[in-house]
Amino acid sequence: MSFYLVQFLSGLATAATLFLVSSGLTIVFGVTRIVNFAHGSFYMLGAYIGWSLIERWGTTPMGFWGGVALASLAVGLLGALMEVGLLRRLYRSPELFQLLATFGVVLIVQDVASAAWGAEDLLGRRAPGLKGSVDILDQPFPLYDLVLIGLGPVVLGLLWLLFNRTRWGTLVRAATQDREMASALGVDPARLFTGVLFLGSALAGLGGALQVPREAVTLHMDMAIVVEAFVVVVVGGMGSLTGAFVASLLIGQLQAFGILIFPQITLVLVFLFMAVVLVLRPYGLLGRAEDAPPTAASTGPPLVLASGLGRWAPALLLAALALVPLVAGDYTLIVLTEVIILALVAASLHLLIGLGGLVSFGHAAYFGLGAYGAALAVKHLAAPMPLALAAAPLLAGAGALLAGWFCVRRSGLYFAMLTLAFAQIAWSVVFQWYGVTGGDNGILGVWPPGWASGKAAYYWLTLALAGGTLLLLRRAAFAPFGYTLRAGRDSALRAEAVGIDVRRHQWLAFALAGASAGLAGGLYAFSKGSVFPTLMAVPVSVDALVMVLMGGIQTLSGPVVGAAVFHLLETQAMSLTDWWRLGLGLVIVLLVLVFPKGIAGFARDLWLRRVDR
Amino acid sequence: MNRRHTLLLLGAAALFAATQPVASYAQTSGEPIRVGEVNSYTGLPAFTIPYRQGWQLAVEEVNGAGGLLGGRKLEVVSRDDAGKPDDAVRVAQEMVSNEKVALLAGTYFSHVGLAVADFAARNKVPFVAAEPLTDAITWTKGNRYTFRLRPSTYMQAAMLVEEAAKLPAKRWATVAPNYEYGQSAVSWFKQLLQEKRPDVEFVAEQWPVQGKLEAGPTVQALAAAKPDAIFNVTFGADLAKFVREGDGRGLFRNRPVVSLLTGEPEYLEPMKDEAPEGWIVTGYPWDQIDTPEHKAFRDAYQARFKEPPRQGSVVGYTTFKAIAAAIDKAGSTDPEKIVDALSGLQVTSPFGPVTFRALDHQATMGAYVGKTTVKDGRGTMKDWHYADGAKYLPSDEAVAKLRAE
C-alpha cells in the first residue's frame, strides 16, 4: 500500500514539471496560435541559466530560489525578444509560417547553448535545505519532489488569479477566444502578444530551472520536453489551463504506474494515451469546439496552370535534370538523388497542407513505412528491387489508410497531433519488433541490383519514379481531385452542400500522400542500403514540414524548391562546419524575414507584379 | 562560464583551425593519405570531442615521425553525422567519391556504425568502427571490410559478470535503456551470470527510454522488488538522474550495484561529489594508470590539450594509431591490402597491446574493472584491474557460427 502511495507521489512530481512547461505552451498557443517549437529550447535555457546562477549563489535558500526566479525571468525576456524581433514580423504570413521561424530558433539555441555551457552534462547543486528525504509510510521520498508537487497547484492558482482577476488576464482570455475582438477593445495586439510570449517562456524557463536539483542539464532537454508538452496541451484541450493540469496529472500517473505493469511501454505510452483521447474526444479532455483553431492553412489565390513557357517548366526541368549525369560526379548525383526523393516527400505533404489544409506532424511515418516496406520485402521475401519498390507505397498507403481514417475526423492542431501519435506508434513498433524489423539496429543490405547500382543509373531511376510521381501529384492538384480537396478546405459546409464527402476525400488524399511518401521511402532505402527507425522519427516529420513551409504553401513548386534549398543547405553546412545547426538556423530565420510567403511564394509574387505592370 | 568551458572553447577553436585543409604540409614526398572520419560531433559532443582530440594527437604523432609509406602524410577528412545513419552514409559516400579517402573510421551510435559498415562492405572500403558497442557489427552483421576497436557489449558484460558472480546476491534487478544496447547488455549479463551462478534469479527489470528516464517511479519500482543487487546499463544524463533519485530514496543502501561504463570519466566526472560509492563498474581511471604506454599518452595528451584524457580520447588515439600501423603493414593504400593488414594487426594502445582478431575483426582492447569512489570532490575508480578483452570473448567456434549467420 505504502509503495503505491509513494509511486503516486512520484507521478505527481513528474506531473508538476510537465504542467509548468505545458501551461506556458497552451497560453502562447491559445492567444497567438503559434505552434512554438522553441518552447522546449526555452525550457533548456531555463535549466542552463538556472544552473549557472545556482552554482554561483545557490548555497543559501535565498540564493537558490532567487536563482530559479531570475532564470525564469531571463528566459521570459528571451521569449519576449523572440516575439518582438521575429514573430511580430510574421503575423501577416500564412498561418504556421511562424512555426518555421521557431524551428530556426531551436537550431540556433542548440548551438548557442553548446558554445556557452559546453558539451558535457552539468549536474547542478541540490536545493539547500531540501537535500534529504522524508519517510512516508516507511518509504523514503525526496523532500524536493514534495516541493515540486506543491508548486504545480500553486502555479495553477496564480495563473487562474492572473487570468480572472486582472485586466491583462481578461484581455488575454478575450484574445484567446477572438483575436479580432481584442483589437476592437482597443488593445494593441502586438503588446499583448509580447506579454504572452514573456509569460509562456518564463513558465518554460521556470520548469527548466527547477530541474537543476533533480537531473543533469543537457543539450538534449529541448527536444525531450517539447513533444511531450504538446501532447499535454492537446490532451488537455488547447487553450485550457485546467485541461493542461489534468492531462499532466494523468500522464504523470500513467508513467509512474505504466512501468510497473509493462516496463517497455515507456517508449510509446504518452502517444498511445493521446491517440486514445483524441479518437474518443475531438477537442481533448477539457477543450471546447469554439476554442479550436480553424483549419491551419489559409486559402491562397487560385492555382493557375501556367501558359506559354511556364507550362512546360516542369517538363523542361525534368529534362535538364536527366542530363545532369553527363556532367556531374558521383557525389553530386547522390545529393541530387536525395533532393528528388525529399522533394517527393515534401510535395506529398504539401498535398495535405497546401491543398487540404491538413497539417500533418507525422508524415515521416509513411516515408519510413515505405522504406521498411522495401527493406522487409528484401529481407524476408528476398524480393528483387522492382517488387520491393512496389511494396513501399503499398505498405505506406495501407498505413496511411488506417491512420487517416481516424485523423481526418479531427481538425487543426488536433489532426496534427493525432498524425504525430500514429507516427510515434508506428515508430515504436518498428523500434521494438526485433524479430521482424531488426529494432533500432535496422535492416542492412538493401542495395540495388547491378543494373541500378551505378550512381547515374540509380539517379535516373529515382528521377523517373519520383519525378513521375511528382508530375502526377501536380496533375492531381489541377485535376478534380485537387480541386475537391481545396473545396473541402475552403468551405467544408459548402462542399458538403454540393454533394462532396469531405472526410472521405481527405482520407483518400491522406492515403495518396502516404503512398507517395512511401515510394520516396523505398527509393531512399535503396540509395542508403539500410533502413532504421530514425527514418520515421519526429525530426524527419519536422524536416518535411520545414521544407514545405520554406518553399511556401501557396504554390505547387514551393515544396520542391523548399526541399532542394533545405537539403542542399544542410548537407553543405554539415560538410563545412560543426556549427551547421547555428548556420542553418540563422539562414532559416533570415529566409523567414525576407520571404514571409516562402521562397516560391515570393518568386510568384514578383512574377505576378511584373505581369500586372 | 567557468574556466573549463573557456578551455573547451579554446580547444574547439584550435581544433577548428587544425582541421582546415593542410596545404602548408605540402612539402612531403607524394600525395597525403586521406582517411574519412565520421562521428556524432553535434549529437554527442561530450564524447566525441575528446575522441577527436585523441585522433588528432595520433595523427600529429604519425606525421611528426615522418608520415607513412615513405613520407606521405596522414590526412583526416572529418565530418558530422548528426547522429543519423542515413546522413552518415551520405557523408561516407561523399568522402569516398569526392575526397578520395583510402578508408573510413569513426561512428559512435551502434546503428550509425552498422549503416557505415554495410556501406563499407558494399563499396569495398575498409572501415574501422571506433566506438559503437553492438555485438552485431563484428558478429552477426560482420563483414570483411569492418573492424571494431572497443570491447563490445558482450565483452563488457562478461567482465562485470566475473565480479558480479563473486557477490552473495541472489535476487537481481536490472535497469537499462530501451534499445538494442541496453537489451543485449541485460540479456548477456543474465545469461552469463546464470551460467556461473545457477542460484541467482532476476526479479525486476526497468526499461526507461534513453534520455527520458522517469527517475522517481523507476527507482521506486526497482526498490519494490527488494533485490539483493542491481545491474545498471543507463548512462549519461539518465545515470545522473538515477543516482540522485536512488540516493534520495535509499535504493543503494546496502545494495551492490554493478554498472556498465560508469567508471568512464565521461560519465563519472559530471557527477562530481555525487558520484556513487562502491559501484562495480567498467571504466578508465586515467589518473592512476602508470604503465609506460599510458603515461606517455597521458602526458602528450595533457600537453597538447591542457585537459586530462577521457575514454573517448583513448579510443580516438588508438583507432588512428591502428590505421597508421595497418597502412604501414600493407605498404600501400590499396583497400584489399589494408583489410588484410588489419586482420590480425597488433598495435600498442595506451591500455597495452591490442590485436584485431583475424577471426571476427574484433580488437582485444580491454577495459578497467573496479569500484567507483569519490576523491577530492570528484568521482574516480579504486581497486581496479585491467581486464584484457581477449579473455572475455566466446570460443572461436561460437564466434565463427555467429559470423556465418
Add this chain to the structure above:
Amino acid sequence: MSLLVVENLQRAFGGVKAVRGVSFALAAGEVLALIGPNGAGKSTCFNLLNGQLRPDAGTVRLDGVDLVGLPPRRIWRLGVGRTFQITATFASMTVAENVQMVFLSRAHRLLGLWTPAAGAFRDEALALLDRVGMAAQADRPCGVLAYGDLKRVELAMALAGDPKILLMDEPTAGMAPGERQDLMALTSSLVRERGLAVLFTEHDMDVVFGHATRIIVLDRGQLIAEGPPDAVRADPRVQAVYLGSPA
C-alpha cells in the same frame, strides 16, 4: 402534388426547444417564404431540412423519400440545393470554378487525377453564370468578390446541382435594395422556367411580400400562420409578433 412534406419537426438544444412541431408542404412552382422574428428558429429549420442538423422528431419527405438522418451531401443528390445566410463559396477558386465544382460533383467526377478541372463543364458553368449576371466576373477569384456577387455565385452553384427544391437562407442579406429585387425576380423566373420549388427566409418584407407565392410564419419554434401573402399580412397574430404587441 407536394414535393416536400414536413411533419412535426422538432429540435432542441440543451433543453431549449428551437423548433417545436413544425409541419408544412411545398409544391413545385411555389416560392414559399419562411418568416419570423430573430431567434424564431428559421435557420434551425433550414439546417434540419438539408441534413446539417438531425431532428429530434418528425419527418421530412422529398417525393416520398425520407430525408431524416441523411447527411447534407445525400440530400443534395436527391435534389435539395441550398444557399447560406453567410455565403459559403470556395474562396481560392474562380467564380466559374466554383460552379464547375458542382457539375463535377453531380457527374461523380471528383476523383479524377489527370484531366485538368479547369476545362470541365466550363461552358455549362458560364451559361449559368450568364443567367445570374456573373459571366463578366467568371474568372475572378471568389475570395475578392463583393457580398452581393457572392450571393449570385451561390445561386448559380445551387442551380448547377439541378435541384428540385432550392433552400435560400436570407438570399438578399447584405444587398442594395435594387439588387434584392433583381435577385428575387431572377429567382421567380427560374422557378417558372425550371419548375423549381423555393423555400426562403428573409427579413426584408418588401422582398417577401413582393415575391413569395405563399408565406409561413414561425415564432418561438412554432408555425403561427400560413397562407398567401395578403392573408398573412392581415393575420393579427403575425402583426402581434412583428409589431411587438404583448403576446
